[in-house]
Amino acid sequence: MRTSFCALLLCMSTLAGPCLGNTFVIQVNYSGDPTYQSAFDDAATMWTGLIAGYQNGVVTxxxxxxxxxxGQTVGTLFIDASVAPIDGVGGVLGSAGPDQRITDQAGFVLATDGTMNFDSADILNLFNSGRLSAVIAHExxxxxxxxxxxTNNGVYVNGSGEFTGAAATAKWHSEFGQTGTPNVELGGGxxxxNGHWDEVDGGGGSTGILDPLGRDMRLELMTGWIGSTSFVSEMTVASFVDIGFVAVPEPLSSLAILALVPYFVTRRQRVAR
Ligand SMILES: [Zn+2]
Incomplete structure (x- = not known):
């Protein structure tokens, strides 16, 4: 599935440019301090470089x-973004989720509109330390x-700790050398x-689960606690295929990951959903 979409649209000839077949757009409605606008742009650019569109997307x-x-076909995800007090310095950095959704002809439940909130007590520090785009990408x-x-898409049962989508499971095996299905976080409250890949609670240690570059799962962007650096795994991209998206084929997708500037932290902080 990952290799068919854009190839059919004949855009593999330009490895450095965006895939012409991409139909996925993230439109962020952010009206806060313009200092942070570029971080929102970076995050949206990264995801639209990894996700090409929807497998079906026709609204039923x-x-x-x-x-x-x-009857319409979804193409743009609309997100309202705000910066407001959450819990003071540290702790929860942001939260986000879908507000409106559709079901498409293939039976996938897809977000069409959503909200992201970032803690006003943390955002300047995140920006100055180069981590803001990663936190926004996470949210x-x-x-x-x-x-x-x-759960809406049948790939997870709350409390099970196991993501059952086939595409992500294949990457759990091939990328991380694991067996069974990807482990989902059950700690952190x-x-x-139930909303992140599993790591040691509180980000308190290495998982011992490594990708081919030797990066520990604790540093993956979609674990529950932000790390000293971060990377986006093929498994995370594949998990979106399991819930109705089409992934940009490699190597185009690896260029998108490079767009996300590495970031550094000195302590672990929680990234709530
Ligand atoms: Zn999260």
Missing amino acids: SRTFGSSYNI MAHVMGFGTLW PGTA
Whole structure:
């Protein structure tokens, strides 16, 4: 599935440019301090460089406030972003999720509109330390459905700790050398449990689960606690295929990952859903 979409649209000839077949757009409505605008742009650029579009996307039912009507084909994810007090310095850095959704002809439940909130007590520090785009990318993934539309799409049962989507499971084996199905976080309480890849609670240690470059799972972008650096695994991209998206084929996708500037922290902080 990952290799067919864009190849059919004849855009493999330009490895450095965006895939012409990409139909996925993330439109962020952010009206806060313009200092932070570029971090929102970076995060959206990264995801639209990894996700090409939807497998089907034709609306068969919708929540009342969705930007899409029955019969239309979804293409743009609309996100309202705000900066406001959450819990003071440290702790929870942000939260996000879908507000409106549709079901497409293939039976996938897809977000059409969502919200991201970032703690005003943390955002300047995140920006100055180069981590803001990664935190925004993390929250943006929740709006796209990571950890928020898993049960709706039949790839997760709350409390099970096991993600059962086939595409991500294949990467759990090939990328991380594991067996069974990908482990989902059960610690951290509401907002963290059942919505992230598993790591040691509180980000308190290495998991021993390594990708081919030797990067520990604790540093993956979609675990529950932000790390000293971060990377986006093929497994995370594949998890979006399991909930209705089409992934950009490699190596185009690896260029998108490079767009996310590495970031550094001195202590672990929680990234709530
Ligand atoms: Zn999260």
